[in-house]
Amino acid sequence: xxxxxxxxxxxxxxxxxxxxxxxxxxxxxxxLPEYRAIRxxxxxxxxxxxxxxxxxxxxxxxxxxxxxAAIIFSDILVIxxxxxxxxxxxxxxxxxxxxxxxSAEEAKGLKAIDPYRDLxxxxxxxxxxxxxxxxxxxxxxxxxxxxxxxxxxxxGRGSKNFSxxxxxxxxxPRLAHELLDKISRAVADYLSAKIEAGVNAVQIFDTWGGILxxxxxxxxxxxxxTKVISxxxxxxxxxxxFAKGVHFCLQELTASGAxxxxxxxxxxxxxxxxxxxGKVALQGNMDPCVLYAREDVIxxxxxxxxxxxxxxxxxxxxxxxxxxxxxxxxxxxxxVKFVKEESPxxxx
Amino acid sequence: xxxxxxxxxxxxxxxxxxxxxxxxxxxxxxxLPEYRAIRxxxxxxxxxxxxxxxxxxxxxxxxxxxxxAAIIFSDILVIxxxxxxxxxxxxxxxxxxxxxxxSAEEAKGLKAIDPYRDLxxxxxxxxxxxxxxxxxxxxxxxxxxxxxxxxxxxxGRGSKNFSxxxxxxxxxPRLAHELLDKISRAVADYLSAKIEAGVNAVQIFDTWGGILxxxxxxxxxxxxxTKVISxxxxxxxxxxxFAKGVHFCLQELTASGAxxxxxxxxxxxxxxxxxxxGKVALQGNMDPCVLYAREDVIxxxxxxxxxxxxxxxxxxxxxxxxxxxxxxxxxxxxxVKFVKEESPxxxx
Numbered sequence: 001x002x003x004x005x006x007x008x009x010x011x012x013x014x015x016x017x018x019x020x021x022x023x024x025x026x027x028x029x030x031x032l033p034e035y036r037a038i039r040x041x042x043x044x045x046x047x048x049x050x051x052x053x054x055x056x057x058x059x060x061x062x063x064x065x066x067x068x069a070a071i072i073f074s075d076i077l078v079i080x081x082x083x084x085x086x087x088x089x090x091x092x093x094x095x096x097x098x099x100x101x102x103s104a105e106e107a108k109g110l111k112a113i114d115p116y117r118d119l120x121x122x123x124x125x126x127x128x129x130x131x132x133x134x135x136x137x138x139x140x141x142x143x144x145x146x147x148x149x150x151x152x153x154x155x156g157r158g159s160k161n162f163s164x165x166x167x168x169x170x171x172x173p174r175l176a177h178e179l180l181d182k183i184s185r186a187v188a189d190y191l192s193a194k195i196e197a198g199v200n201a202v203q204i205f206d207t208w209g210g211i212l213x214x215x216x217x218x219x220x221x222x223x224x225x226t227k228v229i230s231x232x233x234x235x236x237x238x239x240x241x242f243a244k245g246v247h248f249c250l251q252e253l254t255a256s257g258a259x260x261x262x263x264x265x266x267x268x269x270x271x272x273x274x275x276x277x278g279k280v281a282l283q284g285n286m287d288p289c290v291l292y293a294r295e296d297v298i299x300x301x302x303x304x305x306x307x308x309x310x311x312x313x314x315x316x317x318x319x320x321x322x323x324x325x326x327x328x329x330x331x332x333x334x335x336v337k338f339v340k341e342e343s344p345x346x347x348x
Numbered sequence: 349x350x351x352x353x354x355x356x357x358x359x360x361x362x363x364x365x366x367x368x369x370x371x372x373x374x375x376x377x378x379x380l381p382e383y384r385a386i387r388x389x390x391x392x393x394x395x396x397x398x399x400x401x402x403x404x405x406x407x408x409x410x411x412x413x414x415x416x417a418a419i420i421f422s423d424i425l426v427i428x429x430x431x432x433x434x435x436x437x438x439x440x441x442x443x444x445x446x447x448x449x450x451s452a453e454e455a456k457g458l459k460a461i462d463p464y465r466d467l468x469x470x471x472x473x474x475x476x477x478x479x480x481x482x483x484x485x486x487x488x489x490x491x492x493x494x495x496x497x498x499x500x501x502x503x504g505r506g507s508k509n510f511s512x513x514x515x516x517x518x519x520x521p522r523l524a525h526e527l528l529d530k531i532s533r534a535v536a537d538y539l540s541a542k543i544e545a546g547v548n549a550v551q552i553f554d555t556w557g558g559i560l561x562x563x564x565x566x567x568x569x570x571x572x573x574t575k576v577i578s579x580x581x582x583x584x585x586x587x588x589x590f591a592k593g594v595h596f597c598l599q600e601l602t603a604s605g606a607x608x609x610x611x612x613x614x615x616x617x618x619x620x621x622x623x624x625x626g627k628v629a630l631q632g633n634m635d636p637c638v639l640y641a642r643e644d645v646i647x648x649x650x651x652x653x654x655x656x657x658x659x660x661x662x663x664x665x666x667x668x669x670x671x672x673x674x675x676x677x678x679x680x681x682x683x684v685k686f687v688k689e690e691s692p693x694x695x696x
Contacts, residue, residue, distance in 0.1 A: 161636075161637060161672055162637065163637055163640055163672065163674070166635070166637035166638075166640060166641075167637075167640045167641065170637070170638060170640065170641035170642070170645045170649075171640075171641050171642055171645065210614065212614070213613045213614060213635060214614070214616050215652070245593075245614070247595040247596065247614070248595065248614055248615070248616060265561045266558065266560070266561060266562070266593070266595070266596055267596070268562050268596060287514070287561060288509070289509060289510065289511055289514035289515070289518070290514075290518060292511055292514060292515045292518065292519075293514075293515065293518035293519050294518070294519055297518045297519065301518075304563070324509055324511065326511070
């Protein structure tokens with residue numbers, strides 16, 4: 001099916017665009033009253049696993065906010081769950097694996113996944129969303145990076161110091177590599193199936209890459225991201241890598257095969273554009289907290305982001321991290337409208 | 349008084365040393381059973397405010413671990429408390445300001461400090477510690493940076509998204525600057541008094557600089573760090589700036605007047621040494637989690653840190669952040685011993 005508004009895909013491929021495309025991470029989320037209305041009736045995992053609900057909230061920001069891309073509603077932890085880990089979503093405390101993997105013995109139960117069978121609900125949600133979108137905007141699929149998934153699987157929950165996963169990479173790096181290898185296969189199969197099901201681009205979230213030193217990042221994260229991308233590259237869909245806090249390996253990430261690097265707000269778009277020499281498109285990177293500010297400040301800060309990237313294609317406007325749950329949706333609307341109105345002059 | 353082991357001070361000044369000096373952030377802390385024994389009898393703030401206790405725990409790591417510098421036991425939040433804010437230390441939840449400052453009205457109560465009167469207990473602890481150290485190793489004094497102190501004063505406690513302080517800098521930057529100005533004067537006076545009382549070097553902790561974008565960091569943090577340092581520079585004591593996560597402004601930090609930059613473990617010492625062109629010494633930067641590993645791994649990782657800095661003076665071995673409370677003290681002892689034994693070959 002032809003995509004009516006394909007600005008996002010063209011920017012990913014660094015092809016000419018008339019204006020900068022814009023979407024935001026976690027755009028299908030709690031800040032929207034329309035999302036909360038559905039969330040009141042079903043818990044988070046039920047929403048992920050019910051294609052009708054996942055599809056409905058995926059489309060909400062397209063219709064309510066006017067973003068240039070949809071991203072399928074799901075969670076990165078559906079892969080470890082499909083591999084056999086018990087996943088609990090605790091209200092207010094985030095997701096928890098009550099039985100984390102910390103030894104070779106505990107890792108034995110992890111099985112390879114068949115995404116068409118084990119994660120069929122995601123593929124169904126994608127097909128349903130594609131139908132409902134009727135080609136208005138592209139649909140993005142996503143996965144956690146192998147390293148980020150392993151971090152959750154070993155820690156069992158969000159962590160402050162990441163002591164368990166670090167114990168593993170220091171004292172038992174072989175086990176870590178075995179697990180990363182297994183998870184990489186699952187991620188590649190999962191993203192391939194998503195592409196097969198109809199997504200037009202995929203984003204790999206390396207939420208926890210930034211807790212590593214540069215050499216550890218190369219060994220335990222980048223290597224596996226690169227592996228996943230090499231398997232996807234038989235397909236034509238753009239790949240975005242968002243590695244939060246990974247300021248130290250941007251050139252290496254550029255060589256990973258990614259079409260787009262997602263950046264957090266501590267990166268300077270101009271410097272990164274110079275550093276990566278136009279080999280990748282850049283996505284980001286306004287601080288989500290700017291959306292707490294008055295509209296004139298939002299406009300000023302958004303303009304700074306666009307000016308920092310400068311003229312020409314290859315920029316996808318986004319936040320530097322997920323939108324915060326207590327953001328006023330009107331502020332996001334104002335941001336999206338402003339980017340649409342103001343960005344054409346960067347593409348003359 | 350002459351300092352017997354002045355390796356740390358010489359490395360700060362990039363003067364020739366026979367081996368790399370080593371100390372670790374939070375070395376006077378909960379990981380030490382000898383510290384916990386004192387902590388059982390007095391709460392954290394009482395320890396800060398009782399010179400005998402503060403002095404005792406300050407000296408513990410010198411005698412038990414064998415570090416090359418002591419750092420006076422205290423807390424960065426004693427300044428806001430001295431400025432008039434009520435400070436609560438909640439067991440297990442960290443320090444809290446029950447009445448955070450979020451408006452010009454609320455800021456009115458903040459008063460200028462006289463460190464000799466309002467923070468006399470710190471000066472007494474320093475004098476007592478200097479006596480007890482009998483010149484064995486140098487004593488470091490410290491303060492939070494103006495930005496980091498303001499962040500705590502506005503948020504009221506540790507934060508995930510820092511929404512309150514960001515609202516202030518976006519919507520009321522003038523108030524933020526007024527407060528930063530006032531806090532900078534307090535920090536400069538406080539550190540000057542500490543030097544007067546006998547500390548041989550000072551460290552400014554900018555724990556929350558890394559939550560800002562590069563331009564915001566320059567405007568709201570770096571500017572005030574520079575101001576504080578310029579007032580201290582009438583004295584001869586080296587100034588260390590530890591700006592966690594501030595990967596984006598290292599050259600600018602080098603121009604702040606700091607003698608030493610403290611680095612977290614996501615920075616590559618070699619790259620930063622090249623970037624800063626030998627204008628400052630570097631302190632760091634082993635991941636504190638490495639101390640969870642086996643001794644052979646600790647040695648390997650410590651060697652990597654020393655090799656990364658390379659030959660010559662100007663490196664102070666430290667962790668990239670504070671030592672974690674559940675660290676085995678034997679592992680820290682092994683690290684310190686290893687750095688002492690292995691580092692002479694980098695100074696031939």
